Amino acid sequence: MKTIDIDDELYQYIASNTKFIGESASDILRRLLSFDELVEANATVQEETQPVTKAKPKKAKVTSDAVDLVELKPKKVAKPEPVKTSVPENVQNIFDLINKEELATQKGAVGRFLLILSNMHRVHTQQFDSVLDIQGRDRLYFAKAELDLLEAGSSTKPKQIPNSEFWVITNSNTTRKKRMLTEVANVLGYSTSDAERIREFL
Template identity: 55%
Template sequence: MKTIEIDDELYQYIAGQTQKIGESASEILRRLLLGDDTKPALATPEEAVSTPATPISSSIFDLINKQDLPAESSVVGRFLFILSALARAHKKQFTKVLEIKGRNRLYFGRSAEELSEAGSSTNPKQIPNTEFWVITNSNTTRKKMMLTETAIKLGYSEQDAERIRDLL
């Protein structure tokens, strides 16, 4: 087994091509580059995702491999990675994140300026491969709460929202 380094944008693309839970980067690349047309295996009962109350277009669990998260060394990196995967899975619904706010500050916005104007020390970062921005200077507990609220807004069950939160 060889190790290669790839940039974040390419990694996001590869992760976005996942067709089954637990599919490795090697399997994805083999399928994309070599045309390996073997059909993806069905998820095992342990991997099965519970059905949410509101139907969703796709699932973050189809896009994120839990073993890929350690590649993001910081909490902020994992936070942005998870939000990016949610945005990919729910392109049409992702604008709902703009409704998630704190008592006195915005958590999500369409620009860094919008978030900076709504509070001090927000440290806004763009969610990769989206037009959305998020504040990143909050503590890990607040980031987990933001992920949970985002998942609920996108139609995930409470149980799946907790699973998403726990990816951080």
């Protein structure tokens, strides 16, 4: 508590503004000056005008233990999967069996079509049953009996694939026959590029 000297006139003024017995001169002055409200207002202004300081991000300390954990080691690179061979592994190769000279001796597209299928059967005898799943929207393409193809549609002109027990329809146009050869190559495991080569024999 600080002590100040004031003249008699000022003291009389302060004393005359006493509101209750026992009110101190300090309390009277505070009330007359609205001192508490003034202090509060100043504090608010200071808070609003004070610049906001951004906290600096803390840098992580790297200890020697952490360095040991992050020790660079050569990454293990996964070995690429072996690429599927374009021609299935068989004793014979379809491209070794078919040649342009032999194809040229056949009677038209139907003859070439049957020769290609015959050679594919020769190379893939065990898997050739899978061609039975190849069908059109409303007709069979392959069967093990001529009657099955005759009953499946009119004018199918089924013919037996030489040296096999399978029959195939032959009344489709050349574009459809090429598509059938592509589907046969696909189900027998040929790559897209080799399936394209086979259909071009037609």
